[in-house]
Each structure stands twice: as structure tokens, then as C-alpha cells.
Amino acid sequence: MKRIEVLQAGGPEQMVLAEAPEPALRPGEVLVRVAAAGVNRPDVQQRRGLYPPPPEASPILGLDVAGVVARTADDVTWPPPGTPVCALVNGGGYAESCAVPAVQCMPIPNGFGFVEAASLPEVFFTAWNNVIMLGRLAEGESLLVQGGTSGVGLAAIQIATQLRGSTVYATAGSAEKCRVCLDYGAAAAIDYRTEDFCARLRELTQGRGVDVVLDGQAGPYTDKELGLLAPDGRVVLIASHLGAMAEVNVRDIVRRRLTLTGSTLRPRPPAYKGRIARALVEEVWPLLADGRIRTRIHATVPLAEVAAAHGMLEAGEQIGKVVLIVDPALVTAGPG
Template structure:
């Protein structure tokens, strides 16, 4: 089968088309003929050598796919061969075929095509885990979402608005991105490059933020902890701004704050299956009703995966970038 391979290392690493062995599903797994695979920031980090895959994961890039099941293990009740699904995977998405744990598969929502479906799993699994599991977001709470126009940010805004009626402040770097955040449910959108962005958050959420979701961390961690209300929760999706940051531990203790990391990839298939069940129960009906949407800003054919990565590294995307692997399935 065709796969995208990483040639070279570090900043100079590039993506090239190569041939690889077609995988076979093991117990509890299915084999998907991939129609489309989304591009996520962890893919970029893995290509650069900064995010190695878990030992049991495919070394091929790609964390979520959509397509048609062509083979299922005997112990799998659903999905079965012929079913159209989208799935969260541990790797292997940038290829013609990909193995997925059955519990991490979800049906393609009615009304969505396979390109749109491919944009859903990584962002919605991540957003649900950050908001509902780690953030413990309650009805009407104040929420700050850093990078609201990312795929995860847009998913988190909609989950928080539709299911919790949260008071949502989103940050984004351009007027276009901020307008999109507002259009999907954020109450306010501000520019995180503005030196006064923290004062703006305090004005908009005067009682403090009950939950903050952020992917930058590093030196901004302490400042974000300062924005939390008593009992507030800061959930870090990644640490793009740096490995370390200075925090006031006494403030964490005194104000009963929580600081959590949310990396999903090493978690068990059973845990991710629980997230899939929650999404299928609470979010998929909203997608099918048109109340929750996905925003695909660009598509690239599989052999131009390098261009897709370059666009993400330039921070030019608004929403999701998707690779088209098998155009015939899109007809």
C-alpha cells in the first residue's frame, strides 16, 4: 500500500511517498480502507522528532481517519466490513489502509461526507477529555479556550456551549479566527498577542476562569493559574511554548487549583472507547442535527502531505486540514 514516510530528521525532515506492508487487524480491531485523514499538530511534532509514538503504535503519521471497514476481527460486533466509519488511531492514518481498535470507531454522522468525518475524531476526543473528564466543566462556568480557532478549540467551544451553557472566552490571533470562534458559540474572542489580554479575561470573567484549556504551557503556565477562580482547573493539551514554567505552588494549594495534562495517545483502548461512547451519546446527535459543526479549511492529496504540514507550521489554518487518500470513496 502507499504510505507517507518521514525522510531525514529534525527540522529538515520531510514527507515522501513510499510503499509499506498492508496491516492486518488483531483481536478487537478493524482494517479501514482510508478515504481521508486529518492533519494534527502532533503529526508535525512527530515528523520533527519531538513526539515519538508509543512502542505499540504504528510509526506512520496520522491520528484520525475516515473510510470503509474492509475487515474486522472475529470478536468485533461493530463495525463490520462495509461500514463507513471515522476513527481515532494511534498512528498509521497517512496510508491507504489503517488498523483501528473497534471501540475507537464512530459512525460517519448523517449529513457529513468522509472529508468532514475525518476531521472529527482527534479534535472531539481531545476536547471531550479536556473539558468533561479533566476540566470537569459544570453548567454556566467560566471557560477560557486558548487557540479557539484550532480544530480542538472549535470543538471545545461547541461542546461547552451546547452541553454546559458555559461563559466562553476564546483567544485567537486574527480577526477572521476570532469571528469564527464567536460564530460557533464563544461569548467573547480576544487577541492573545495583545499585551493586555489577561486584563481583558479578568474583565470578561470577573470571578475568574473555572476552566482553562491551553496548548502552549511553558512560561505562560503561572500566568494562567493566576487567572483561575478558586477551585479552578487548568488543562494543558501540549507544551508548545516550552518545557518549563514557574508557578506559585502555595497559590495552587491555597486556592485548591488543579493542573492536568491531557495527552491521549498513550491511554488504553478501553479509556478511549469510553470517550467514543460519550461522544456517540452526547455529541453525535448534535452533529446530525446541525447544532455542532466541523470546519475544514483546506484539503490536500496524500502525496502533498508536506504542503499540509507547512501550512500548519505557518499557523495559517483555521479549523482542520485534511488529506484526501482515496478520492473514489468520496463520490
């Protein structure tokens, strides 16, 4: 099979198309013939040498795929061979075949093709894990999404508004990106390049603050976000692009009963990810099928041109998801 390999940590030019054997299956796994694969920021970090895969995970880039199950381990009852699926994978998505824990596979939502389906797993798993499970967003609470037009940001906005009736505020880096946030359900969008997002949030919430903040910047943002929380509020960090260290007001955390937490989903065991997969299929997939929740594809790129896809993410150009076309014939044929 063909796959993308990283010669050494560095720039996009370090990724090359190579031939390799199909991955062997372990108990509980299925082999997916990949039609399309999502491109995510953790892929960029792994290529740079900043995000090593967990032990026993594939060293090949790629965290979400869509395709058709080719074969299964003996202990797998679902999905059977021939089933179109999309899946969160532990690595190995940038390849024609990928081994996936069966519990992390999901049916493709009604009306979706393989490209649209490949854009779903990583961002919706991440949004659900951090907004619902760790952020404990309750009915009617408010949410601030930092970076609202990332794939995770758009997923979080829609989960919060559609499933929790939340008032969602978002930040983004241009007027166009702010318009997209509003189109996907945000009550207000703040251009952080031209406005003080803290001052604007205090104005929008009449000084109360928000109940939950979802952020991937950390560093100097951390204490600012704690200061934006309402009593009993929660900040959930999913990355630290602005820095690994932060100085925070601990007395304020204690006095106002605030929570500062974070997560990395990739090292979690399949059973944990399987819980999220079941919740998404039950609660989010019907809303995708009827159009109340949407995905957004920024661009599709052939597998051999993966460097261009990474370049889009590094330049911050994308609004939504970049997807690799791994098997053009399968993409054209569709899930059937």
C-alpha cells in the first residue's frame, strides 16, 4: 500500500509518499480501506517532532479516516467487512489502509460522502470530550470558543448551541472568519486582531463572564480566561500554542470555585473513545443527517500533495477542515 512517511522532524518537505505492507490487525481492530483522511493540527505538530505518538500507536500521521472495512480481527462483531465507516484513529490515517479499534468506528451519517465523513471524527471527538465531558457544559450555560473557525471550534459551537441551548461567543482572526462563526451559531464573534477580546466579553456578558472556555492557546491567555469565568466556571485547554507556562491567580480560583483542566485524547484507551463514539452517533449524527449540524470543508488535496495541505494549516488559511483524497475511485463511488 501507499502511505506518507516523515523522513525526519521538520517542514512539510520531510513528508514523502512510500510503499509499505498493510498494517497487521490486533484483537479488537478492523482494517479500513481509506477513501479520505482528515488533516489536523496535531499532524503538523507530530511532523515537527513536537507531538510523539503514544506507545504502540502507528507512527504514520493521520487521526481520522473514512472508507470501507476490508477485514476484521476474529473477535470483532461490528463493523463487518464491506461496511462504510468513519473513524478516529490512533495514527496511520495517511495511508491506503489503516488499522482501527472497532469501537472507534462510526457509521457514515446519512447523505454524507467519504470526504465529508473524514472531516468529522477528530474534531467532533475533541469537541465532545472537552466541552461536554470535561467542561461539563450544562443546559443554557455560556461558552467561549477561542479559534471558532478551526474544525474543533465549529464543532464546539454547534454542539453547544444545538444540544445545550448555549449562548456561544467565539474569537477568530479576521472579519470573514467572524462571519463564519456567526453563520454556524455563535451569538457574537470577536476579531482578536482588532479588539480586546476580554473587554468585549465583559461587555457582552454584562460583567458576569462565561461558564466554560475552550482554548488551545494557553500561555498568557490562561489567566485572562480564568478572569473571564463566571463563578464555578471552567477553562479547558486542548493545546498550548502560545506557551507551556502561565502565571495564574490561585486565590481567585479558590475564591470563585474555578476549574482549570486540559486533555489529550490520543493516549486514551479505546474503551474511553468508544464511549464518545456512541454518544456522537446517538446525539450528533442525527443532526448532521438533517442539516442542523454541518461540517465545513476548506479544501481537498491528493495524498501525494500532502505538503500543500500542511502548508494551509501552518499559514492559518483554513476555515474548517482540510481533507486528503487517498483513494479517488472510492471517493467517487461513495459509501453507497
